[in-house]
Amino acid sequence: MDSKYNFVVGKMFSKFPTKKSTTFVNFSSSPKKPRLDQGPTKVTQPGPGTLLQHRKFLPVYGVRNRLISEILKHPTVIIIGETGSGKTTQxxxxxxxxxxxxxxxxxxxxPRRVAAITLAQRVSQEMNSDLGATVGYSVRFEDVTSERTKLKYLTDGMLLREAMLDVLLMSYSIIVLDEAHERTVHTDVLFGIVKQAQALRKEKHLKPLKIxxxxxxxxxDHxxxxxxxxxxxxxxxxxxxIQVFHAVQTQDDYVFSCLVTIFQIHRxxxxxxxxLVFLTGQEEIEAMAHSIRLIAKDLEGTYPCLKxxxxxSSLPSHxxxxxxxxxxQGARKVVLSTNxxxxxxxxxxxxxxxxxxxxKVRTHHPGTGLDILKVQRISQAQAWQRAGRAGRExxxxxxxxxxxxxxxxMLKNSIPEIQRCNLTNVVLQLLALKIxxxxxxxxxxxxxxxVNGALWQLKQLGAIDTAEGTKLTKLGHRMALLPLDPRFSKILLSAEVYxxxxxxxxxxxxxxxxSVFIIPPSKREQAVVAHGKFVSSSGDHITLLNIYRxxxxxxxxKQWCHENFLNVRNLQYASEVRSQLAELCQRCKLRISSCGQNMDQVRKCLVTGLFMNIAELQRERQYLTVESRQTxxxxxxxxxxxxxxxxxxFTEVVQTGRCYLRxxxxxxxEWLSDIVPEYMRHHRLLTCAR
Structure with a gap:
């Protein structure tokens, strides 16, 4: 192995000298918090056998009757299940x-579509049922359920959308809110929606809802x-x-340190x-995957085959x-994953x-109106969750x-997403529920x-009428039907006019x-030339359109994407999303139309939803955002x-040392004054003044 990858683990890492390095989770019992266990049973790994045998091996299987008894007795039950207990599937x-x-x-x-899909697939296998029959799943732009479905795995966002049509959620008898600790914004809203549905059904003497x-x-306790x-x-x-090791010294480049550690272990x-390697996003993952494959190729025959x-989350299901x-047999798998x-x-x-x-965390700053996507430290709770993945089997x-x-x-626990994100979509959905x-x-x-910032943005988009006590307009109701950021919903609904x-x-x-672009470090120049065939002088949105066309x-x-350094997975996913959006547009009775090569119409349409994301070039040759006056x-x-x-x-702002428009x-x-005159009366452009 090349010397630059040949680190000695003992010098790079030190063992974490705490109880958690050997025993990971230790729950205590109390009258309020009964512990469900099977006694001092010796745990052994299951050999080859049926799925039923594997189910019986799971710890949760031995407390089946007690669990059912507790769920029967109480309208709401909170289950803390250690990693590997089998709670989600069983x-x-x-x-x-x-x-x-x-x-x-x-x-x-x-919280995520990947989990909803894979869990539904696993449970349907265990129940010997076709996916979409007794067991199904529902995620954004994909519904694999039927009238026979009794176990339905779905993202929290999809259940929230169902609540918009039926606030009592009458089709459900039991709702399981899984991975509750992640505290995504949709999960937090669901807590309130499901709690309200349970109370209303009891008040109206309807069939009870168990949570x-x-x-x-x-x-x-919270x-x-x-x-x-x-x-x-x-x-x-x-x-x-699990043995936990820490770096002895602070690492300047965590990505390179991960790469070094992979090959130290591989050796x-x-x-x-x-x-399993935890990284922050797709681009980082794809770049490291490329590096690993290059290095592994040089090591073929010396070490096990490396896959x-x-x-x-956006990786296609297959x-x-x-x-x-x-x-x-005889190989090694390296999984490069986000959280x-x-x-x-x-x-x-x-x-x-x-x-x-x-x-990678998205944080909204109401004062500036900007969404900042930045890489930051995880919490201690996340660190222990990640470590726990090494002790599953x-x-x-x-x-x-x-x-x-x-x-x-590090922080003990992560800050709930609802306290750091843009609430525009949440507020729109709650208003659609008349909340x-x-x-x-x-x-x-x-x-x-x-909250006030979200209400203001919805008012600017024409989704609410504050004169009527924050009530959704006709446009607002249509926007709420689309599973998109309200800005994109407005653009889509405006497209018929343009x-x-x-x-x-x-x-x-x-x-x-x-991102659909692939830029391998070793072939950067070829990739730039290939991408140049699609470039529009108007900007990135039209360039994306050229690529999709x-x-x-x-x-x-697949071959075409390979030749043009484009990500076939993401383009195929976008194609699936487009088909679903087209169906939704037909339900909204929007007339399908095309402007051909008249890209001014497309750019004007983009203004209808992104007019609050405008930046103007200053005399100092720097850009200033019109809304928040940020450099x-x-x-x-x-x-x-x-x-x-x-x-x-622009679509978003990313902060990496400085604020970049993406x-x-x-x-x-002049389009701005024509399309959003009221907004522009309060946000004067220097260009217009000149």
Whole structure:
């Protein structure tokens, strides 16, 4: 192995000398929090056998009757189940087997689409049922359920959308709120919606709604108090000993440190001892995957075959499944994942976890109106969750590429997303449910400034009429029907007026996906030349449209994407999203139209939703956002980088040392006065003044 990758673990890492390095989770019992265990049973790994045998091996199986008894007795139950206990796959089946739901559906929510899909697939196999029959799933732009579905795995966002049509959620008898500790914004809103539905159904003497809240770890007393002093059950898991190591010194480049650690393990560990690496996003993952494959190619014949698999939320379903397949004998699997693998999914064979200690977090600043997407330190709770993935099937190892001192300075728990995100979409959905956001029963109330900022943005978009006590307009009701950011919903609904719905569908679908560009470090120049064929002088949105138009006409899509350094997975995902959006537009009775090559119509349409995301070039050759007067720059990845047009609109701001605009398109300042005259009366452009 090249010397630059040949680090000695003993010098780079030190063992974490605490109880948690050998015993991971230790729950105590109390009268309020009964512990469900099976006694001192010796745990052994299951050999080859039926799925039923594997189910019986899970710790939760031995307490089946006690669990059912507790759920029967209480309207709301909180279950703390250690990692590996089998709670997510087994408890819904237990309730179904004893007909606890009667004629209703058991809904199991997940924070991420990957988890909802893979869990439904696993449970349908265990129940020997076709996916979409007894067991199904529902995620954004994909519904695999039928009238026969009794166990329905769905993202929390999808259940929230169902509540918009039926606030009592009458089709459900039991709702399982899984991975509750993640506290996504949709999960937090769901807590209040489901709690309200339960109370209203009791008040109206309708069939009762049972709530089961499940998590691996969380502030249980906070949850219990919120759900009316709900019963808390502790469930023993199957966590094996884990040795945790920390970096001896602070690492300047966590990505490179992870890469070094992968090959250190690969050099010393036996074959079929797989590795899970936690990184921050798709671009970082794809770049590391490329580096690993290059290095592994030079090591062929010396060490076990190394297979690399990325895992992130926008990865198409059929490629997500590759991660969960068994590693061939004599090989090693390296999974490069975002925080999606912390708790939502279980990957067999993982013996080693490498924790970068970083996560990509979107934080909204109401004062500036900007969404800042930045990489930051994880919390201690996240660190322990990540380490726990190494102990699912046998004893394991966790290598943290940060020091013990850095671990000690981390926050104990992550800040709930609802206290740091843009609430515009949440407020729109709550208003569609006829719920007053300012009085809604949040578990942790979001900042008042964020709520007011969301109401202001919705008013600017024409979704609400504050003169009528914050009531949705006709446009607002239509916007709420679309599973999109309200700005994109407005653009899509405006496309009919500008005669460019075909083009806007493609652009919005691509903006709903991850980046379609691939720029391998070793072939940067070739990639730039290939991408140049699609570049529009108008900016990134039209460039994306050009790419999609070309992609949709070719037959050999995989080969074409390879030749043009484009991500076929993300383009295929965008194509699926576009089809679903087109169906929704037809339901909204929008006329499908195309503007051909008249891209001015497309850019004008983009202004209808992104007019609050305008930046103007100043005399100092820097850009200033019109809304918040923030100094920003065009991101180097933009096709407009270096060209400095006078006035641009952008999709988002990313802060990496300085604030960069991403997905940028040039617009004519005069369009702004024509399209959003009221807004522009309060936000004067220097360009217009000149």
């Amino acid at each position: 408890i819904p089946q237990f309730m179904h087997e004893v007909r606890l739901a009667r004629d209703g559906i058991i809904g199991i929510t997940q 089961v809240v499940m998590s691996a770890t969380m502030d249980v 949850f219990s108090d919120y759900f009316g002093n709900a019963r808390i059950l502790y469930l023993e898991g199957r966590q094996h000993p 010393d560990a036996p074959a079929n001892h797989d590795i 690399v698999y990325p895992l992130y 490629q997500q499944l590759d991660v969960f397949r068994s590693t061939p 999606i693998a912390e708790t939502s999914v279980t990957i067999s064979g993982i013996k080693y976890v490498i924790d970068s200690g970083m996560v 046998s004893s394991g190892f966790c290598y943290r590429v940060y020091t013990r001192q850095e671990f000690n300075t 007053d956001t300012l009085t809604f029963d949040f578990m942790d109330m979001p900042p008042r400034e964020s 005669g460019c719905l075909e083009e806007i569908l493609s652009i919005v679908a691509l903006l709903s996906s991850e 070309s992609f949709s006409t070719v037959t050999q899509k 920003v720059a065009i991101h180097p990845s933009s096709v407009l980088y270096g060209s400095q047009p006078h006035c641009v609109l 997905q940028v398109t040039e617009v004519d300042p």
